[in-house]
Amino acid sequence: MTIELQQLTKQFGQLTAVDAIDLEVGDGEVLCLLGPSGCGKTTTLRMIAGLEWATGGEIKLAGRVVNHLAARERNVAMSFQFYALYPSLSVAENLAYPLYAEGLSGAQIKHKVAQVARVLQLDSILNRLPGQLAEGEKQRVAVGRSIIREPNCFLFDEPLSRLDVTLREEMRGEIKEVLQGLKRATVIVTHDQLEALTMADRIAVMRAGVIEQVASPHDIFQMPENLFVAGFIGTPGMNLVSATLTDFGQNNVGTFAVEGGQTLTIAVDPAVGRLERGARVTLGIRPRNLEIVHESVADGLSSVIDMIEPMGAETLAHLNDGMHDIRVVTDWRAPLEEGDHVHVRFLPGVTHVFDAHEQAVRS
Amino acid sequence: MARIGSRPREIGKAGWGWTAFTSVVSLIYFFPVLWIILTAFKTRSDALAVPPKFFFTPTLQNFTNVFFRESITAQAAQATEFPLYFFNSIFIAGTSVFLALILGTLAAYGFSRYPLRGNDTYLFVILTTRMLPPIVVIIPIFLMFRLTGLAGSYWGIILLYTAFNIPFSVWLVKSFFDELNPEIEDAARMDGAGEKRVFFAMCLPQILAGLAATFVFGMILTWNEFIFALLLTGVETRTVPVAMARTMGGEIGVDYGLLAAIVTLFLIPIFVVTYILQNQLLRGVTFGTVKK
Numbered sequence: 001m002t003i004e005l006q007q008l009t010k011q012f013g014q015l016t017a018v019d020a021i022d023l024e025v026g027d028g029e030v031l032c033l034l035g036p037s038g039c040g041k042t043t044t045l046r047m048i049a050g051l052e053w054a055t056g057g058e059i060k061l062a063g064r065v066v067n068h069l070a071a072r073e074r075n076v077a078m079s080f081q082f083y084a085l086y087p088s089l090s091v092a093e094n095l096a097y098p099l100y101a102e103g104l105s106g107a108q109i110k111h112k113v114a115q116v117a118r119v120l121q122l123d124s125i126l127n128r129l130p131g132q133l134a135e136g137e138k139q140r141v142a143v144g145r146s147i148i149r150e151p152n153c154f155l156f157d158e159p160l161s162r163l164d165v166t167l168r169e170e171m172r173g174e175i176k177e178v179l180q181g182l183k184r185a186t187v188i189v190t191h192d193q194l195e196a197l198t199m200a201d202r203i204a205v206m207r208a209g210v211i212e213q214v215a216s217p218h219d220i221f222q223m224p225e226n227l228f229v230a231g232f233i234g235t236p237g238m239n240l241v242s243a244t245l246t247d248f249g250q251n252n253v254g255t256f257a258v259e260g261g262q263t264l265t266i267a268v269d270p271a272v273g274r275l276e277r278g279a280r281v282t283l284g285i286r287p288r289n290l291e292i293v294h295e296s297v298a299d300g301l302s303s304v305i306d307m308i309e310p311m312g313a314e315t316l317a318h319l320n321d322g323m324h325d326i327r328v329v330t331d332w333r334a335p336l337e338e339g340d341h342v343h344v345r346f347l348p349g350v351t352h353v354f355d356a357h358e359q360a361v362r363s
Numbered sequence: 364m365a366r367i368g369s370r371p372r373e374i375g376k377a378g379w380g381w382t383a384f385t386s387v388v389s390l391i392y393f394f395p396v397l398w399i400i401l402t403a404f405k406t407r408s409d410a411l412a413v414p415p416k417f418f419f420t421p422t423l424q425n426f427t428n429v430f431f432r433e434s435i436t437a438q439a440a441q442a443t444e445f446p447l448y449f450f451n452s453i454f455i456a457g458t459s460v461f462l463a464l465i466l467g468t469l470a471a472y473g474f475s476r477y478p479l480r481g482n483d484t485y486l487f488v489i490l491t492t493r494m495l496p497p498i499v500v501i502i503p504i505f506l507m508f509r510l511t512g513l514a515g516s517y518w519g520i521i522l523l524y525t526a527f528n529i530p531f532s533v534w535l536v537k538s539f540f541d542e543l544n545p546e547i548e549d550a551a552r553m554d555g556a557g558e559k560r561v562f563f564a565m566c567l568p569q570i571l572a573g574l575a576a577t578f579v580f581g582m583i584l585t586w587n588e589f590i591f592a593l594l595l596t597g598v599e600t601r602t603v604p605v606a607m608a609r610t611m612g613g614e615i616g617v618d619y620g621l622l623a624a625i626v627t628l629f630l631i632p633i634f635v636v637t638y639i640l641q642n643q644l645l646r647g648v649t650f651g652t653v654k655k
Contacts, residue, residue: 051549071552084550088568101555145554 001062001152002027003048003185009056010043010209017043019209020057025153028183031214032196035206036232041189044206045155048187050074061152072101077146078155082162083138085130091141092117092126098149116144119178136167143175153185160195172198193233197221205229227358230284236316236327238352239290241283241301248273254353256283258301260323265298267348271363275355284352287329291345292317292336300345301326305338319344396630402623410619425624445625447599448606452586453632455517455602459524460581464574466525467532472562474533475540476548486537489530497590505594515597523591528581535580539573540566575643579636586633603629 003025010018018040025031033041046052048059050071059066066074077098085094092113099109117123120140130138139159146154159175160168176199179186190196196203197217204214205228213225224230230238243256243264254272256264264283275281293300303321310316310332317336319326326344330336353361402410404421431440474482504523505514513519543566551565567574592602607625611617637644 046549049549049553051552071549072555072557076553078550078553080546080550082544082546084544084546086547086551086565097551098554145550 001185002060003153003187004060004063005044005048005057006060007057008044008047008054008059010040010047010052011055016209018047021206021209021211023204023211023214025185025187027185030179030186030188030199030201032188032190032200032203033206034190034193034196034203034232037191039206040209041191041206042157045078045157045187045189048153049076049078049155075149075152076155077149077151077153079142079146079157079159081158083130083142085133085138085141085145087130090127090129091122091133094130094141095122095126095144095148098145102149112148116148120144120174135163136171139163139171140174143178147178147182151184153187154179154182156186156188158190159188160192161190168195175199193235197233205232207232223360223362224284224352225360227282227284227354230352230354230360234286236287236329238284238286239324239326241285241321241324241326243281243283245272245275245277245279245281247277248275256281258283258321258323260321262301262321263298264301264346266346266351268351268353269362271361272353275361280356281361282354282358283346284354285346285350287316287327289347289350290326290328291347292319292328292330292334293343293345296343297345299348300343302341302343305336305340305342308336308338399623399626402619403627405620405623407618407620410623425620426628428618428621429624429628444601445603445606448601448603449628451517451596451600452603452629455520455524455600456582456585459521460528460578460585462521462525463528463532463581464536464578467529467577468536468567468574470529470533471536471540472566475537476545486534489533492526493530501590501594504591508595514595515600517600520592520595520600520602523595524585524588527588527591528585531581531584532577535577536570536573539570543569572643572646575640576646579640579644582636583633586629 003023005021005023007020007022008018009016009020021044023031023044033044035041043052047054048061050066050069050073054067061074061076086097089097095113095116096109099112104112113126117126120143122137122140122144125133125137130141133141139162143159146156156175160171163171172195179199188196188199197220200217202214202216203220205212205220207228213220213229215223215225220229220233224233224238227240231240242259244259245254246257246263247255249255252267252270252273253265254268256266258264272281291300296302301321303319303326305317306320306325307318308315309318311329313332314329315332315334315336317328317330319328319342321344328344336342355361401417403425404423405416405419406422406424409416409419429445430443432443433440474486508514508519508523513522547569548561548565551561556564587604588602589604589608592605593608596602596605603625607622607629610621610625
């Protein structure tokens with residue numbers, strides 16, 4: 001069973017919430033729609049579910065166009081952000097609810113409820129009402145209700161956003177395990193990149209109704225296609241330095257005039273050679289790919305340490321080269337003092353170059 | 364959730380000063396009711412005694428007078444029409460409030476769930492019907508009722524009271540629907556429920572308390588209505604407030620004992636309804652004031 005979106009569009013009056021997106025989710029694949037609030041990810045999910053009508057494009061489930069079908073005719077299971085448990089029904093009745101529509105016998109329903117309750121450890125709370133459950137339990141019941149049928153695909157709307165940090169970590173593992181057992185096309189909407197990076201087979205990053213990039217978690221992180229994805233993924237965020245390409249020579253070594261007056265000579269992608277000399281670019285480098293040294297180097301920038309944030313095993317240092325705030329993650333043992341004059345060195349081969357159109361320059 | 368500010372007062376641990384204060388306030392509120400009930404059991408001379416009597420020999424004569432009147436011509440006492448008037452009051456108020464609740468709930472669901480252009484205007488227009496004092500509209504309505512033959516009929520007064528109750532029902536019930544989490548309805552849709560089921564099986568059970576509260580408030584308003592009932596009901600459809608007014612005057616003046624007995628009886632149905640629905644009522648009036 002697959003999910004296929006072709007030129008899918010949703011307009012609310014003048015506002016285009018989802019703008020002609022193309023997306024494919026393979027059988028058994030878990031895809032995360034990741035993006036800031038208001039980017040159209042939940043609207044996309046609701047269109048797949050049949051809770052919003054698409055104003056353009058096609059939705060195909062298992063190869064069949066379902067645009068005209070109501071939610072209940074699509075055989076899709078969805079788990080909601082606020083769990084949406086039926087308040088007047090017990091946990092067992094909540095779990096059984098989707099089965100009534102399938103016309104199963106009482107014994108079959110009982111059997112399935114028991115099965116799901118075992119998988120999600122709900123046995124002890126089957127007779128309680130939703131109002132009597134803790135957040136984590138509610139989440140489990142919501143997941144249980146969505147997996148109890150055998151739908152074409154699963155949709156999760158911000159499944160972990162309401163849980164506290166510890167519970168979130170625990171549930172992330174649990175949901176991932178459940179999803180692996182289901183082997184169905186699954187779409188998870190989230191604004192939490194850690195959730196996306198850990199649970200997804202592929203991530204689709206959305207902004208303003210448009211999909212910016214679809215790739216595996218690894219590729220999204222290592223090879224962002226544009227400036228938005230580069231800046232959105234990763235904590236702390238990627239450092240972005242505006243510069244002008246002045247020279248490009250042997251061994252793919254480029255020389256950049258960094259805004260603020262300093263010069264930087266680093267090895268970059270060979271495709272950078274195709275840019276004109278004098279082209280405006282943005283250099284992107286992750287905080288963990290920088291090194292603080294005390295002598296002047298050609299592949300580094302002279303800067304001052306503005307602030308130091310200890311993060312446990314690592315230390316986050318905010319540096320300033322006069323124009324940009326540069327974040328560097330170093331070992332906690334590094335002897336750094338606020339106000340120190342240091343040089344921040346760009347490690348070779350990990351600097352991304354983005355052109356004037358914010359697209360990655362990559363071969 | 365952390366509570367900020369003063370700790371909420373625990374019930375049962377309030378100081379005796381507070382208890383005394385609330386008792387005094389309650390007494391002030393309930394004294395007129397108590398006085399009416401006492402008067403209902405007094406003889407005519409006790410009822411009019413100066414200074415007022417708190418201790419007296421109770422009599423049931425007033426209650427007997429509600430249902431039977433002495434007759435000069437006939438040998439036995441004649442039955443009065445009061446049983447009919449009580450039935451009329453219950454039937455007319457009950458039916459119209461119930462109808463208004465059904466229509467109002469359907470309208471409220473529509474207003475709450477299907478936001479169309481102009482909804483706010485419609486809601487406002489509905490509310491404006493309650494902004495006119497009854498006395499302003501009574502003449503045109505009276506003329507319309509005369510013209511259509513609705514005057515004096517059950518249908519007429521029920522229709523009028525239904526119309527009278529709809530704005531209130533729509534606004535109140537809409538606020539209950541607005542409080543619900545729409546995700547639950549979406550979940551039901553995903554789980555195979557059609558729109559009818561979403562409405563009847565998912566939304567309605569969640570606002571039962573609110574519906575009960577709306578019903579009781581409507582009942583109280585309609586039960587007490589006098590002006591329209593006075594002008595638009597006939598001999599057969601007269602309600603208790605109108606019938607009460609008609610006992611005044613005549614050769615014996617105002618029979619306070621009789622009026623008090625009628626009022627005492629008149630209080631019972633509304634008291635029973637409120638008592639049965641008290642839990643729902645409390646939840647209904649606090650609906651939405653407690654955070655989910």
